[in-house]
Amino acid sequence: MGSVLIIDDEKIVTRIFAEAVRQNGHQPLEAHSLAEGLAVAYDQNIDLILLDVRFPEGNGIEAVQSLRQTPGEPEIIIVTGYGDPDAAEQAMHYGAWDYVLKPPDMDLLAQSLSRALAYRKQRQETRESLSLERDQIIGTSPSLNRSLDQAAQAAASDINVLLTGETGTGKELYAGAIHATSARGKSNFVVVDCAALCASLAESELFGHEKGAFTGAEKKRKGLVCSADGGTLFLDEIGELSLDLQKKLLRVLQEKKFHPVGSEQELRCDFRIIAATNKNLKAMVEAEKFRSDLLYRLSAFTLDIPPLRERKQDIPDLIDTYVVEACKEEKLPCKQVASDFYDIATNFPWPGNVRELVGAVYRSVSIARQEPVLFARHLPKEIRVHQLRSEVSQSSPSPSQPQKSMPPLQDVRNQALSRAEKNYLQELVEFTNKDISSSCEISGLSRSRLYALLKKHDIQY
């Protein structure tokens, strides 16, 4: 039996769907606005959501990602009275399971529902059996967990993997984890930064050369491809590879054979490729800047790593980890982190993702030097300015725009999350009889993070 949340502003619709869900042996829950739906999804462990599109407060499709990130990581079926192919595509892109038109054929809806629940059960079972050596990858958000599951699947096979995602999201980290977990984990992990390959020497760097093959080739040299024999060749920034090298790489991928520069002898190597890019390779193919046959070969398994702004709940753990690391490197005593530091860092959009956050933590630690607590004041100025600007613009509506009567979805989501967080902490403190060590153990929070959250919610301990 699964728990199915129906979010629709028309009560008659939620009632009809609830009855159908009950008849199929599942437990229905109803919500009549997106905000209410989000609050229920944060409070309860929901398996699947039937989601309407048009709400007085906004578009249901825009809420798919937020709903997918609630604790139950539910599957979502969009049920709408207004068929729109673009909206259907967008819904799939955001991770919806199905897109069904109203009034739905109840048998078909029931089929879609049970398939989604069966898929979910299977995913949970395989998640338990597959794991990834992810020691360095910090975070527990649902979207990070989903990408880790995919990485574990990739590690269990030997096919080529294409990692996509914005700069600084951790593509190299994932590549290393996939390699370490895979059957090739004991052999070499060879990193090639395609953006740094110098055009005239790129071929010899990749494939090696014979002595005297060109001016300056004083010794025979083994290339990076050969060093990856038995292991993994990680091609970072693959979108930067010239068309000429793309052609040569394609041949190597197809035949696993190549000639070092200036050599007649053909070498054979066995390696797996993991490539990474922050570019849109499909758009590059259309612009004839990337070979479609190479993209096809590389992307047997594609894994998109979400940007940090879509997994804000990982930010406090990342801060805790990197504060410890920065203090160690700077040979400073370890610092505590005040709640305003977490709050401002969590509100910042981090266009440079985790790399930018790590840089900000290091800068804050070095500014604070011997001071024992990191406050928001220690964060780089541009981050504090961003916070200030958003506070000022929220508190003073522009005179030319009528004041909105509905809050933005993000605010509603944050409030729902904050409420759920407070309830959880109150129950935790009660359950553990205010024992901080067991509270940390049960919640998985670090001591400093737990203290900060208790303080934030004004909970006595």
Ligand SMILES: Nc1ncnc2c1ncn2[C@@H]1O[C@H](COP(=O)(O)OP(=O)(O)OP(=O)(O)O)[C@@H](O)[C@H]1O
């Ligand atoms: N989930 C994470 N946990 C801990 N550290 C992370 C995480 N993601 C990224 N980092 C850190 O952020 C920095 C950037 O990561 P990485 O180089 O893997 O990103 P990238 O996506 O390959 O970036 P680019 O596209 O610019 O090459 C590194 O210091 C890495 O250790």
